Amino acid sequence: MxxxxxxxxxxxxxxxxxxxxxxxxxxxxxxxxxxxxxxxxxxxxxxxxxxHHPHVQARAKHAVDTYGTGSGGARLTSGSFPLFEELETKLAAWKGTEAALTFTAGFMANLGTITALAKPGDIIFSDQWNHASLIDGCRLSGATVKVYPHKDIATLEAMLQDSAASSMRFIITDGVFSMDGDLTPLPELLDLANRYDALLIVDDAHATGVIGDGRGTAHHFHCESPRIITTGTMSKALGAIGGYVCGTQTMIDYIINHSRPFIFATALSPADIGASIGALEVLEDDxxxxxxxxxxxxxxxxxxxxxxxxxxxxxxxxxxxxxxxxxxxxxxxxxxxxxxxxxxxxxxxxxxxxxxxxxxxxxxxxxxxxxxxxxxxxxxxxxxxx
Ligand SMILES: Cc1ncc(COP(=O)(O)O)c(C=O)c1O
CATH class of the missing domain: 3.90.1150.10 (Aspartate Aminotransferase, domain 1)
Structure with a gap:
């Protein structure tokens, strides 16, 4: 065997x-x-x-001293202690969106966002070099997945033209590609999303803290739109662990109500949330x-x-x-x-x-x-x- x-x-x-x-x-x-x-x-x-930043470590320690080591439950049952609201408000302000929601990992944020929003009958256009968590989210959603050559806007447009106008369409991309460090062409993707009425999901895992004054891909390219939904992680530049999604209040409320990786997972621990708040404070203040x-x-x-x-x-x-x-x-x-x-x-x-x-x-x-x-x-x- x-x-x-x-x-x-x-x-x-x-x-x-x-x-x-x-x-x-x-x-x-x-x-x-x-x-x-x-x-x-x-x-x-x-x-x-x-x-190893003293302020981030102090925030994590203070959170453990105040709230204990674990959250003890999912957010919708017993695990939503006060620091969550503080972190989600800060994340939304940092990204310039109406609202934000945290997950237990960046991987879970991608799975949980894509599977909540995309359904069988929808069409997802996914960059060839997207991260595994985006790829798996696309597969799990049951939507039809069409992979476009890396950053190839002309081919992506031809694929969008060929897709049925009656389907809900998504364009999904890393903001900064993890293995090559190159940037997605966000302005061109947003233009396509506007013209073909698609939602644009951007994974800012390697962009947060790294480009756009630390605020990520949309800020780097001066792109602002309710069509853009940003996911990301606290495990890289923010020095902690956990994932997040930022978008309009309607989108975040929808994800809270439909995302299985959000609903059925225990909430992050106080140390993670405390450290993440501390990291955002460092970015703002220093x-x-x-x-x-x-x-x-x-x-x-x-x-x-x-x-x-x-x-x-x-x-x-x-x-x-x-x-x-x-x-x-x-x-x-x-x-x-x-x-x-x-x-x-x-x-x-x-x-x-x-x-x-x-x-x-x-x-x-x-x-x-x-x-x-x-x-x-x-x-x-x-x-x-x-
Ligand atoms: C582009 C990208 N998205 C998502 C993730 C997953 O984030 P996490 O490690 O917080 O699960 C990673 C890496 O780990 C990544 O490189």
Whole structure:
């Protein structure tokens, strides 16, 4: 009975695709202890370094002291303690929407939003490189899913033209694509959404705290519309855990009443909510944190360019393309030998033969940290150059 699972695992080993978690003990926002030694972390989504910010930690501790460690129930039964309203009001104000709603994870926010809003008979147009949680939300909704080539507006328009006008239509996209760090063409998508009467769902998981003065994709592109529904996570730049959706009051009320991942899951813990509120307060009150992220992003962008490594300076996500799974694993191992954590990202997360080191800079890295990484990358023989 276990043969099939064992065979699948063996195949993964043979194809250099086997994965297992490594235990890293965080020391601060940019360093971890691994097997007794200190390593520089260059692979996390802790873009603003807020996991170790004193104000964020104090907010989390205060929330635990005040409300305990767990919420003890779903939001619609017993778990909705006072900090939820404070966080959701702050999130909505930060995103410039009427209302917001939290979920237990960004993954759940995407599942819970898409499955609540889209139904069999509807048509979803989904970018080819959307995150797994968007893809699974689309599948679970029962709507017809049409995948459009990455950011290809002309093809998407042709697909919209071909779709039945009687169907409810959705366009769904990452705001910042997680593996390449590129931005979705939001103004063009909003134009299509207006002309073809579609709802536009944008996942701001890697955009919140990162672009648009930290407010995300819509703010970056100066796009405002009740058609835009933004999802996201508190687990990356906000340094906590949990997901959210922002939109009009009607949409949020509808999601509260129809979203199974919202209705049937225990509410987030006080520490998560407290930390998330603290993170938004830091973003509002201390512009230097976001400014540091921009400075480090520009620095890395220019350094990589001078090495012939392509990439944009829009976001702190730099895909260092290697190629085969074996070479990607070996590049990651070389970085580790130099006390740098840069994970090997392989298929199916990315297309075959585009294995990569997903390098991320944060507001907390020093320029010396970045220089150390650049020197190692320079020595890797397998990096794809311009
Ligand atoms: C684009 C994107 N959306 C959603 C998620 C899920 O968020 P969470 O980790 O909070 O579940 C992730 C990553 O984890 C992501 O990269």
């Amino acid at each position: 276990f043969q099939r699972y064992q065979a699948a695992l063996s195949q993964r080993q043979e194809e250099a695709q086997f994965r297992s978690p490594h235990t890293y003990t965080p020391v601060d926002a940019t360093h971890v202890i691994y097997h007794g030694s200190t390593y520089l972390m260059m692979a996390s989504n802790n873009y603003l370094g807020l996991t 512009p230097s944190v976001y400014a540091n992220l921009r400075i480090n992003t520009e620095y890395m962008h220019h350094a990589l360019r001078s090495l012939g490594i392509p990439g944009s300076s829009d976001t702190p996500i730099f895909p260092i393309i290697i190629g085969s799974n074996e070479d990607t694993l070996s590049a990651s191992r070389i970085c580790k030998e130099h006390r740098i954590i840069l994970s090997a990202i392989r298929p199916p997360t990315v297309p075959v033969n585009t294995g990569r080191l997903r390098l991320t800079v944060t507001a907390s890295h020093t320029q010396q940290d970045l220089q150390t990484v650049i020197e190692i990358l320079q020595k890797l023989p397998t990096v794809t150059k311009l």
